[in-house]
Amino acid sequence: MDPSRSVWGWEDDAEVPSDGYRVPPPEQPLALEVLTWQKRDASRLQELLGCSPRLKQLTLWTSWKTLGLALGDVNKLPFLSNTSVNMQWVNSGDKFLSSTVTQNTSIRELSLNFTYCEYKSTKEYQIEQDTNISQLIHSWLPTLEQVDTLSILVGSQRIIPFTFLSSLRYLRVLHIVGAGFDDNSEFPELTLNALEDLRLNHPLQCYNDFLSSLRCPSLLLLILQIMDFNHATNMTLRLPSLQFPRLSSLYWKIPQAKLEISPHMALKSISFSNGASQAAGDFCTYLILRPRDFPSLETVKFYQFPEWDLLFLMLERRNFLLDQSISKITKVFVPTTLGLVLKEPLTSLLGGQFTNRLSNHELSISGMGEIYFDKSLPGCHWCCLSMQACSSPVISMPYPLSLSSIWSEDRAELPIVNPDPPLADHILDWLSQRQTRYDKWKASAEDFNLWTRERVCGSHELDSAFIFSEFSTSNPSSYRSVATATLEPVFD
Numbered sequence: 001m002d003p004s005r006s007v008w009g010w011e012d013d014a015e016v017p018s019d020g021y022r023v024p025p026p027e028q029p030l031a032l033e034v035l036t037w038q039k040r041d042a043s044r045l046q047e048l049l050g051c052s053p054r055l056k057q058l059t060l061w062t063s064w065k066t067l068g069l070a071l072g073d074v075n076k077l078p079f080l081s082n083t084s085v086n087m088q089w090v091n092s093g094d095k096f097l098s099s100t101v102t103q104n105t106s107i108r109e110l111s112l113n114f115t116y117c118e119y120k121s122t123k124e125y126q127i128e129q130d131t132n133i134s135q136l137i138h139s140w141l142p143t144l145e146q147v148d149t150l151s152i153l154v155g156s157q158r159i160i161p162f163t164f165l166s167s168l169r170y171l172r173v174l175h176i177v178g179a180g181f182d183d184n185s186e187f188p189e190l191t192l193n194a195l196e197d198l199r200l201n202h203p204l205q206c207y208n209d210f211l212s213s214l215r216c217p218s219l220l221l222l223i224l225q226i227m228d229f230n231h232a233t234n235m236t237l238r239l240p241s242l243q244f245p246r247l248s249s250l251y252w253k254i255p256q257a258k259l260e261i262s263p264h265m266a267l268k269s270i271s272f273s274n275g276a277s278q279a280a281g282d283f284c285t286y287l288i289l290r291p292r293d294f295p296s297l298e299t300v301k302f303y304q305f306p307e308w309d310l311l312f313l314m315l316e317r318r319n320f321l322l323d324q325s326i327s328k329i330t331k332v333f334v335p336t337t338l339g340l341v342l343k344e345p346l347t348s349l350l351g352g353q354f355t356n357r358l359s360n361h362e363l364s365i366s367g368m369g370e371i372y373f374d375k376s377l378p379g380c381h382w383c384c385l386s387m388q389a390c391s392s393p394v395i396s397m398p399y400p401l402s403l404s405s406i407w408s409e410d411r412a413e414l415p416i417v418n419p420d421p422p423l424a425d426h427i428l429d430w431l432s433q434r435q436t437r438y439d440k441w442k443a444s445a446e447d448f449n450l451w452t453r454e455r456v457c458g459s460h461e462l463d464s465a466f467i468f469s470e471f472s473t474s475n476p477s478s479y480r481s482v483a484t485a486t487l488e489p490v491f492d
Helices: 040-051 062-073 123-139 163-168 204-213 275-288 308-318 340-350 365-372 380-385 425-430 435-447
Strands: 006-010 034-038 055-063 082-087 109-114 149-153 173-177 197-202 222-228 234-236 249-253 259-262 269-272 299-302 329-334 465-468
Touching: 040 062, 055 062, 062 082, 062 123, 109 163, 197 204, 204 234, 222 435, 234 269, 259 275, 269 275, 275 308, 308 425, 329 340, 340 435, 340 465, 365 380, 365 435
Parallel strands: 006 034, 034 055, 055 082, 082 109, 109 149, 149 173, 173 197, 197 222, 222 249, 234 259, 249 269, 269 299, 299 329
Antiparallel strands: 329 465
């Protein structure tokens, strides 16, 4: 690395990396463009910043006191565009000393990492860290008028005063991981007119109030995750539509939680992560009832096996509407290859052609359970759920494969909405019996205690998704065969 362009300042100079060197004395202006600083020496940092007018990228690993003293010098750098602040030496009594910062900075990308503020759990320490964070936000962030990308990484107990976001009028990308709220938190309306990309990883109980407070007229991408997976079961998350009128891509990465569905007219793609079977099934059911509530939808991604009967009914309903204003679903992502009994009719439906397929019962979780829980039939876990031929024998083991992650324990009831357009009575009856089908699967799973199936055989490529569209060609082989060559692996 060219030493005229980059400096590494480490707490122990003996740790200087091979491509860096010791901090030189600031006797004259330097041509530095990149600076990584990992020291508590505030005066040394201030001197170095003062003689580096060309600095473009700054990474700080520092204490609250050092950060407070250096911010005035940071804001004086005319070309600084990328800054990362990581609080590392965070001890009791280390306080953010807010200096007078009035000059607006040219920073466009900012990352704030407060996870090192988590190593003590005393109430006094937690209050002290919340105070430091609040003072930093209120004294410095209002000067960051040019920021268009902001990432905030905190622990689950940190309290963030999010009202400051409204002052960032050019903010396009916002990533927040771990922020919590106290019981008295208020959620005033936050209008982020320029925001296009929002990625949240909160404790689940914070989501509904926080999302309802947002007004993001330009938002295109929304990614929702949670930190406390064990507390998601049976909780319902509302995704308001009026606040995000242009939302086109939604990634749902909240295992076991329920999704309260409302119309999203611009949504083109929706993705359900592994473990999100509850929300995926609810969404397919809703789309069977009211396909017009998502007129722009074209792509659905499942990173866990969907309920096949609901997926096929949804495609048959959606892709053959006479209303030309409703787009067809043309791509479906699934977590592995599929047997022909699924693959061929799925390909036809995505191409706009009705086709013969298995009955709703055979595709349902209760019908699949008749095969899955029959120990006289071979097959690994993944092959059984994707209806592929498999010679893996069943195995005896004292701790059977957990089936709780396949489909969640409680199914949502049939949404209280009027079908639009009208739906045949026998389809409505089938949808209303969804809980009964799950109960049958669950009852069989409870007897699944002395033997199990191999998790996966060599026929599957894990950690990838396979695209199905009208261009997925058939493989002339036997029932439930693997057709890897006809599918394209895509990593999410």
